[in-house]
Amino acid sequence: MRVVALAGGVGGAKFADGLAQILDPRPPQTAGEGRRHTQEHAGIRGGSRRFVNHSLTVVVNIGDDFEHLGLRICPDLDTVTYTLAGLAHPETGWGLAGETWHAIEMLDRYGGATWFRLGDHDLGMHLFRTGELKQGRRLTEVVAQACSRLGVAARVLPASDAPVPTMMETDQGTLAFQEYFVQRRCAPVVRRIRFEGVEAAQPTAEALAAIDDADLVVLCPSNPLVSINPILALGDLRERVKRRRVIGVSPLIGGQAVKGPAAKMLRELGYESSSLSVARQYADVLDMFVIDTVDAEQRESIEALGIRVWVTDTLMKAVEDRVRLAREAIGFAVG
Amino acid sequence: MRVVALAGGVGGAKFADGLAQILDPRPPQTAGEGRRHTQEHAGIRGGSRRFVNHSLTVVVNIGDDFEHLGLRICPDLDTVTYTLAGLAHPETGWGLAGETWHAIEMLDRYGGATWFRLGDHDLGMHLFRTGELKQGRRLTEVVAQACSRLGVAARVLPASDAPVPTMMETDQGTLAFQEYFVQRRCAPVVRRIRFEGVEAAQPTAEALAAIDDADLVVLCPSNPLVSINPILALGDLRERVKRRRVIGVSPLIGGQAVKGPAAKMLRELGYESSSLSVARQYADVLDMFVIDTVDAEQRESIEALGIRVWVTDTLMKAVEDRVRLAREAIGFAVG
Numbered sequence: 001m002r003v004v005a006l007a008g009g010v011g012g013a014k015f016a017d018g019l020a021q022i023l024d025p026r027p028p029q030t031a032g033e034g035r036r037h038t039q040e041h042a043g044i045r046g047g048s049r050r051f052v053n054h055s056l057t058v059v060v061n062i063g064d065d066f067e068h069l070g071l072r073i074c075p076d077l078d079t080v081t082y083t084l085a086g087l088a089h090p091e092t093g094w095g096l097a098g099e100t101w102h103a104i105e106m107l108d109r110y111g112g113a114t115w116f117r118l119g120d121h122d123l124g125m126h127l128f129r130t131g132e133l134k135q136g137r138r139l140t141e142v143v144a145q146a147c148s149r150l151g152v153a154a155r156v157l158p159a160s161d162a163p164v165p166t167m168m169e170t171d172q173g174t175l176a177f178q179e180y181f182v183q184r185r186c187a188p189v190v191r192r193i194r195f196e197g198v199e200a201a202q203p204t205a206e207a208l209a210a211i212d213d214a215d216l217v218v219l220c221p222s223n224p225l226v227s228i229n230p231i232l233a234l235g236d237l238r239e240r241v242k243r244r245r246v247i248g249v250s251p252l253i254g255g256q257a258v259k260g261p262a263a264k265m266l267r268e269l270g271y272e273s274s275s276l277s278v279a280r281q282y283a284d285v286l287d288m289f290v291i292d293t294v295d296a297e298q299r300e301s302i303e304a305l306g307i308r309v310w311v312t313d314t315l316m317k318a319v320e321d322r323v324r325l326a327r328e329a330i331g332f333a334v335g
Numbered sequence: 336m337r338v339v340a341l342a343g344g345v346g347g348a349k350f351a352d353g354l355a356q357i358l359d360p361r362p363p364q365t366a367g368e369g370r371r372h373t374q375e376h377a378g379i380r381g382g383s384r385r386f387v388n389h390s391l392t393v394v395v396n397i398g399d400d401f402e403h404l405g406l407r408i409c410p411d412l413d414t415v416t417y418t419l420a421g422l423a424h425p426e427t428g429w430g431l432a433g434e435t436w437h438a439i440e441m442l443d444r445y446g447g448a449t450w451f452r453l454g455d456h457d458l459g460m461h462l463f464r465t466g467e468l469k470q471g472r473r474l475t476e477v478v479a480q481a482c483s484r485l486g487v488a489a490r491v492l493p494a495s496d497a498p499v500p501t502m503m504e505t506d507q508g509t510l511a512f513q514e515y516f517v518q519r520r521c522a523p524v525v526r527r528i529r530f531e532g533v534e535a536a537q538p539t540a541e542a543l544a545a546i547d548d549a550d551l552v553v554l555c556p557s558n559p560l561v562s563i564n565p566i567l568a569l570g571d572l573r574e575r576v577k578r579r580r581v582i583g584v585s586p587l588i589g590g591q592a593v594k595g596p597a598a599k600m601l602r603e604l605g606y607e608s609s610s611l612s613v614a615r616q617y618a619d620v621l622d623m624f625v626i627d628t629v630d631a632e633q634r635e636s637i638e639a640l641g642i643r644v645w646v647t648d649t650l651m652k653a654v655e656d657r658v659r660l661a662r663e664a665i666g667f668a669v670g
Contacts, residue, residue: 070405070465102435106459110481113466120455124441130405131448146445 001055001334004214006159006241008061008076008227010093010259011251012220013083014316016058016154018326019218020084021319023055024153056154057210058084059203061222062139063166063195063230064177068116069107071126072133075178076227077143077158078125085150093259096121115183140204157210159231162201166226167194177226186261190268195230203234211240216333219248219286221314223262224278225269238285247288247333249325250275253314254294276301283307290314290329308332336390336669339549341494341576343396343411343562345428345594346586346651347555348418351393351489353657354553355419357665358390359488391489392545393419394538396557397474398501398530398565401513403451404442406461407468410513411562412478412493413460420485428594431456450518475539492545494566497536501561502529512561521596525603530565538569546575551668554583554621556649558597559613560604573620582623582668584660585610588649589629611636618642625649625664643667 003023007016058080065074075094082088082096089095099119108114118126125146132142138161147156168180170188180188211217222228232238255273257263263273271277275291276298282289283305291298292314299309310332316322338358342351396411410429417423417431424430434454443449453461460481467477473496482491503515505523515523546552557563567573590608592598598608606612610626611633617624618640626633627649634644645667651657 068466069462070407070469071462072405100435100437100455102455103438103458103462106456107462108459110459110463110484112459112463118462120435120437120458121441123438123455123458124443124445124447127404127406127438127442127453128445128447131403134405149445 001215002057002210002213003055003216003218003330004057004059004210004244005218005220006059006061006222006228006231007080007220008064008222008231010079011257011316012061012076012222012227013079013088014093014322015218015220015249015326016056016080017083017319018316018322018324019330020056020058020152020154021323022326022330057207057214058154058156059159059207059210059231060156061227061230062158062160063164063226064181065163066165066176066178068178069113069118070130071118071123072130073116073126073178074129074139074143074158077156078122080156081125081143081147081150081152084147084152084154084156087150095119116178117182138204140206155210157204157207159207159237160201160203160234162197164198164201164230164234165196166230167196169194181261186264190265193225193229193265193269195233198230198233201234203231203237208235208237208240211237211244214244216330217241217244217246218329218333219246219282221249221251221258223251223257223260223265224281225262225265228282232285242285245287245333246285247290247329248279248282248286249290249314249329250278250292250295252278252295253292258315274298279305279307288333290325290332336550337392337545337548338390338551338553338665339392339394339545339579340553340555341394341396341557341563341566342415342555343399343557343566345414346592347396347411347557347562348414348423349428349651349657350553350555350584350661351391351415352418352654353651353659353661354665355391355393355487355489356654356658357661392492392542392549393489394492394494394542394545394566396562396565397493397495398499398561399512399516400498401500401511403513404448404453405465406453406458407465408451408461408513409464409474409478409493412491413457415491416460416478416482416485416487419482419487419489419491422485430454451513452517473539475541490545492539492542494542494572495536495538495569497532499533499536499565499569500531501565502531504529516596521599525600528560528564528600528604530568533565533568536569538566538572543570543572543575546572546579549579551665552576552579552581553664553668554581554617556584556586556593558586558592558595558600559616560597560600563617567620577620580668581621582625582664583614583617583621584625584649584664585613585627585630587613587630588627593650609633614640614642623668625660625667 061076139158166177168175169192172188266273275295279302286307288308290310296311400409474493501512503510504527507523601608610630614637623643625645631646
């Protein structure tokens, strides 16, 4: 069974990890370094679009990406990569477990820009990516190599190799996403969200081929406005997803996001903050939707949109929660 | 007394530190962060060229500078800055004491370029510099701010705000300096050394003003070919230095450099590897030269060039050696 998950943010990464542990179980980590995986030899550099040995492909939002202090930072790709590698920080969900902060402490001492927290271990990824991109490699290749070296069994694909920065038009002016999200802590009132350059940018051939081959496409419990929409907006990706069997998992529980500004953002843009509201936005795409038990009363309204509904506990606290939720979603989708 | 030292490399930084400890004694380090120093308020940002409270100005080679993994790296500026701040690694002479290597360990895990050793603490400087330069600030301003924050009392100036990369023409092709020096460990045979763009680049106004105001200019015990010559080659800097009283300290002891490829490089370019040979290269500039006791027999030949000679132990092992050597040199120059 071939599954493609569209993901961004911490919730998306956690659910993708749940899928990975069912579909592409992680091998026990060897000490010191990730094992070389067949992915590196299976075609990305050779141009082949078909992959073997991968049940799960995660297509990741690149709208959060930005350049900072000379480095190309891809927060969603890194969150997914670290989470699938079992290296993510267990509390924050972003960044690495056991991180140290010597570089940013020195940066602070010099009076530099410290609003985006760059950990020492994490810097290794940014340095690697920036260096490889400057050599002319595609982001897709660079991500594949990093994942391979970390022993990630699932295939992780950026939605596009081109930058398509999410721009937040707010009451405090137009802000790049990380300026809005990290530097201003989501305080500005959002008036409009733009994906800059989306008309010209294309999804990668790898992402399109994975979707075309998928038995199931999953919209992870990510922010619809700034994690999933930026992926669906690329080229004809949304049209291609529509042709597949598609299940979504609501990112909202009782109208609130577990993490991040989804609820505030939905309201500011004139939407209701509810699983029903999210289902409406995805209505052209979704066949099935998973919502939380506290939102069970929205079931009928969502089903009225022609979407089958599964109601369960969607909060992912421990790793076991990810696996259970993923198993329920997959079971419902293929059942 | 106003002293300007031209410096590059570890030997240059050590001698500059000796000068600083005589001329601008370092205040006791407060725990945690460097005190704010008058330098920040004394004119660099305001455009004034005259400085108060600084007896020592160190004009530093920028020929080693390069861009690496998206970051602007200035090895000689950092070596001088860290050494004057009392933060330099006591054994290597470059980099920081107590450094950690998490970022580069992760970079290595991904298969990235690790030949240039970037420490975690050291990365703070590269991130700061790169970010500030991308904001449009001058390198001179950025260095001044970093030095101020580290409590460096002496004034540290890049020789130029423009990149003037030292290019090594070798039997293995033309190499950027750090490729030759670090990546290939000085193994290629040097045929010619070029300072790329030196015709158009200018020394900074601050460096020229400091030289014009100097009671004494010191050529530190640095590699003449790749540390001092790149400074002297900028605009009319060499002519201006000639008009001052100038003392040099030989970087060679018994024809050998304490560190680095000066001896090999001199021979490959057809020069003798000796203090006399270095004196000949500086003959138009030098009034006085300090050589090691093991080279005492070269004294007369150097004096025949019209250069007064001081013979002493020039090896700087401990911090006390720097101070003693600096004191002897200053004493000889003004005596």
